[in-house]
Each structure stands twice: as C-alpha cells, then as structure tokens.
Amino acid sequence: MRNIRHLLVIPALTAAMIITACGGSHHIQTGCPLCVNSKHFVYVANDGGNQSTVSALASDATTGVLTAIAGSPYNTGSGSLAMAKNPVSTHIYVANDFSGDISAFSMNATTGTLTPLATSPITVEAGADAIAIDPLGQFLYVVSGNSSNLWGFSIDSGGGLTQLQGTPISISNSGATSSSVLIDPSGKYLYVAAGSSSSTSSSIFGFSRNTSTGALAILPGFPVTLNGQSNHGAFDPSGKFLLYTGNNVFGTAGGLDVFSVNSSTGSLTLASGSPAQVRDDPAGVIVDASGKYVYVPNAADSTISAFTLDATGALAPVSGSPFPSGGNGSINGPLGIATDNSGKFIYVANASNDVSVFSINTGTGVLTPVGGSPFPDGGNGPSAIIFVP
Numbered sequence: 001m002r003n004i005r006h007l008l009v010i011p012a013l014t015a016a017m018i019i020t021a022c023g024g025s026h027h028i029q030t031g032c033p034l035c036v037n038s039k040h041f042v043y044v045a046n047d048g049g050n051q052s053t054v055s056a057l058a059s060d061a062t063t064g065v066l067t068a069i070a071g072s073p074y075n076t077g078s079g080s081l082a083m084a085k086n087p088v089s090t091h092i093y094v095a096n097d098f099s100g101d102i103s104a105f106s107m108n109a110t111t112g113t114l115t116p117l118a119t120s121p122i123t124v125e126a127g128a129d130a131i132a133i134d135p136l137g138q139f140l141y142v143v144s145g146n147s148s149n150l151w152g153f154s155i156d157s158g159g160g161l162t163q164l165q166g167t168p169i170s171i172s173n174s175g176a177t178s179s180s181v182l183i184d185p186s187g188k189y190l191y192v193a194a195g196s197s198s199s200t201s202s203s204i205f206g207f208s209r210n211t212s213t214g215a216l217a218i219l220p221g222f223p224v225t226l227n228g229q230s231n232h233g234a235f236d237p238s239g240k241f242l243l244y245t246g247n248n249v250f251g252t253a254g255g256l257d258v259f260s261v262n263s264s265t266g267s268l269t270l271a272s273g274s275p276a277q278v279r280d281d282p283a284g285v286i287v288d289a290s291g292k293y294v295y296v297p298n299a300a301d302s303t304i305s306a307f308t309l310d311a312t313g314a315l316a317p318v319s320g321s322p323f324p325s326g327g328n329g330s331i332n333g334p335l336g337i338a339t340d341n342s343g344k345f346i347y348v349a350n351a352s353n354d355v356s357v358f359s360i361n362t363g364t365g366v367l368t369p370v371g372g373s374p375f376p377d378g379g380n381g382p383s384a385i386i387f388v389p
Contacts, residue, residue, distance in 0.1 A: 039110060039389075040060075040340065040387070040389070041058055041387070042056075042057045042347050042355065042385060042386070042387055043055065043386050043388065044057070044379060045382070045384040045385075047079050047081055047381045048381020049379075049380035049381060053073035053075055053076055053080070053379045054105070054379075055073040056072040056114060057072070057112075057355065057375065059340070063371065064370040065357070065371065065372055068376070069113055070111075071114075072114075073379040074114045074116075076096055077101045077103050077121050078096055078098035079096050079098030080096050080097075081095055081384060082095040082130050082383070083131060083386055084132060084386070085386055085388050086159070087137050090107040091106055091117070093140060095128040096121070096128060097126070097127055097129045099126075100123065100126035100127065102122040102142065104116070104117040104120040104122065105120070112388075122153070125147065125149065126146050127144035127145045128142050129178075130180045132183045133155070134211070134214070135187045136187060138155055138214065139152060139155060139164070140155055143180070144168075144178060147170075148170065149170055150167065150178070150181065150192055151167050151168045152167040152216065154214055166215065171192050171205050172223075178192050179195065179231050179232075180231070182233050182242070184235055184261060186239055188209055188266065189208060189219070189266040190207045190209050190216060191204050193205075193226060201226060201227065201228065202225075202246065203223035203225055204222065204223055204225075204226055204259075206218070206268070207219060224268050228248050228249035228275070230246045231283070232244065234286055234287055235287070236291045237287060237290070237291040239261060239263070241258055241261065242258075242261050243257065245257075245285050246275070250277045252280050253277055253278065254280060254281060255275030255278065256282070256305075256307075257270060258274045258276075258313040259274075259313075272313070274315075276307060276315040278296045278305040278322075279298035279303050280298055281298060281333075283334055283335050283336065283337075284337040286346060288339050289343035290362065291309065293309065293318065293360065294307040295339075296337075297325055297334030297335070298322065298333070299335055300333060301322075302332050302334065302350075303334075304323045304324075304337075304346075304348065305322045306321040306366075307365075308365055318364065318366060319366065323367045325350060325356055326358075326373055326374050328350070328374060331351050332351055332354075333351045334348045334350050334356070335349050335382055335383055336382060336384045337349075343360060344359060344360060346367065348385070349377065350377075351382070352374070353378075353379065353381070354376050355373075357369070357370045357374075
C-alpha cells in the first residue's frame with residue numbers, strides 16, 4: 001500500500017471567495033491575466049519512469065472532457081510529487097522529491113503550454129514533497145518529507161525564487177517527517193502536518209505569516225494531534241475549516257479530521273464527529289467550490305468517499321458513496337484530486353496513467369463520470385493534479 005505524502009495545493013489556495021487574488025476557485029481580480037481567460041487547464045505531476053514530467057490537458061468548460069496539449073508532457077526534476085500554480089501570475093512550480101529541487105514553468109494562458117524558467121530548477125533538498133503559495137502570489141513554501149524542514153522563498157515578477165532569511169525551519173526535532181504544507185485563504189496562517197512511520201498519529205504545526213515579508217512565527221498551542229498518519233489537507237472555500245486525511249484510523253481504513261479555524265488566532269478545534277471514516281489509503285482531499293461537498297480519493301480500493309459539510313464542520317456521507325474512481329486496468333487507484341472553479345467537475349489522477357473526470361450534482365453531491373472518462377494522462381505515475389485557473 002502506498003502512503004502518498006505529497007500535497008495537492010489547489011484546495012488551500014483556490015478556496016476563498018473573498019480574497020483579492022485570482023487563479024483559484026472563486027478568486028476575482030481585475031487585471032489578472034487568467035481571471036479574464038475562459039480557458040481551463042489541468043496539470044498532472046508524474047513521478048514514475050526514467051523521467052518525471054508534468055502533463056498538460058485542456059478541459060472543456062461545458063463537458064469537462066480533457067484533451068492533451070501539444071508538447072505535453074514536459075520534463076521536470078526527479079520524483080515530481082507536488083505542484084502549485086501562482087494565483088496571480090502564469091507560473092507553475094513542481095516539487096521534486098528525488099532530485100531535491102523545484103521545477104518552475106511559465107504557462108501560456110491561451111494555449112496552456114509550459115515553458116521552463118531560465119532559473120529552473122531551484123535547489124532545495126532531497127525529500128521535497130509538498131508546496132504552497134500564498135494567496136497574493138508573493139511567497140512560496142516547500143517542506144521535505146526526509147527532514148521535516150520548511151523552506152520559504154520570495155517570488156519575483158518573473159517567477160524567480162529567492163530563499164527567505166531564517167529558512168529552512170526545522171518543524172520537529174523528534175524524527176518526524178513532513179507530509180503537507182497549507183496556507184489559509186486569508187494568507188495569515190501556515191500549517192504543516194508531520195508524523196513518523198513508527199507512530200499511529202501525526203501533528204499539525206501552526207505558524208503566523210507576515211504577509212509583507214513572508215516570515216513565519218510559531219503559533220501558541222501547537223502542535224495539534226491528528227488522527228492516523230497524515231498525508232493530505234485542504235481548506236474549505238471560506239477558510240473556516242481545515243481538513244486532513246490520515247491512514248489507518250479505523251483499522252486499515254483511513255479517517256478524515258475537520259478542524260474549525262479561529263480567524264483571529266489561527267488556533268484549531270476538532271469538529272464534533274471527527275474523524276469520519278473513509279476507505280484505505282486516502283490520497284487527497286478536496287472541498288468543492290460551493291463549500292458543501294468533500295471528496296477523498298482512496299488509493300487502495302479505487303474509490304472516492306463523498307461527504308456533505310455543514311456549518312458546524314460535521315460530515316455526512318453522500319448517497320451512493322464511495323464512488324468508483326474510474327481508472328483503467330488492474331492497478332488504477334486514485335493518487336490525486338482537484339476541482340474546477342465553478343463546482344461542476346472534479347478531476348482524479350489515477351495510477352493507471354489516466355485522469356477521471358466527474359460531474360458534481362450540485363443538489364446532492366453525487367458524482368457521475370463524464371463521457372469518455374478516464375482520459376490518458378500522457379505521463380507515467382501521476383502523483384498530483386491541479387486545475388487552472
């Protein structure tokens with residue numbers, strides 16, 4: 001069973017309806033190159049084979065059907081496990097676990113094609129497996145699953161990265177390894193989940209962010225205990241809730257924790273009824289654009305657990321959940337998930353080197369495969385997926 005540690009960043013960065021940045025589920029800002037562009041794209045980080053890559057696919061805004069973009073896939077470093085889109089520019093960054101660096105690309109907002117930046121790759125350290133960008137697109141953060149170090153970079157107008165003073169920060173001195181990094185939709189707080197293969201639980205480490213300098217300060221009251229061996233997290237669109245999946249919470253089955261976020265202090269409180277049970281080896285979590293529905297892809301049994309999320313943070317299974325994840329072949333477990341900016345579709349990267357697309361019933365949360373799904377990824381070993389804009 002594969003324990004996926006990398007992060008799908010889009011839920012955290014695209015979730016806010018009120019932030020002034022764009023490029024996410026609800027971000028609206030005049031003058032942003034993607035906010036006035038009706039083009040929809042899906043990008044998949046592939047960590048398998050002799051050469052890691054990023055696949056680029058165009059998504060039909062009406063049907064959800066995916067079409068490969070000319071020139072795709074694009075070469076990255078070795079072991080591409082996570083990626084993020086700058087919410088206010090056309091730059092995409094990929095964290096490479098084995099080569100210990102970040103691949104940086106400029107995206108053509110009309111065609112979706114990618115061009116490596118002249119400064120790419122940017123050296124970090126081996127184990128880089130989670131990445132996040134603040135909502136204003138000024139700072140990028142990466143954590144290493146080998147050392148639990150948290151790195152920070154400022155982002156210049158051309159997409160170049162400059163390491164922040166005081167980083168990397170050691171998250172824990174107890175031998176823990178980091179598995180995710182998330183920034184809340186307001187940009188005020190950053191959270192890292194870390195655990196150990198020898199432990200049945202994990203912890204959340206919280207930081208306040210200086211939104212002008214990108215500097216981090218440890219929040220009081222942390223770390224906070226998570227159920228199971230954490231591997232993924234996401235915010236709901238309002239930033240009111242932080243959700244984390246974990247392995248082996250209910251025997252071999254995974255669990256899903258929901259925390260309410262104090263917007264004044266950044267403190268977390270576990271919601272009543274958490275954890276909710278999902279299936280084996282959850283490989284991601286996403287909250288749809290409406291904030292009503294939560295989806296968790298389960299790698300080990302090729303399903304998607306679906307829940308409604310109420311105003312208190314309580315989860316209730318959607319009728320028919322879990323849904324088949326839809327990959328081809330005998331090894332087809334889902335390894336990443338993303339949603340569009342209108343709440344119409346979710347996209348699931350499968351181990352069978354393809355992407356399943358589902359329409360969301362806005363009244364019930366039920367998932368229905370779109371015609372032609374799954375669609376070829378064009379790469380090998382999908383590990384993370386994002387939707388743009």
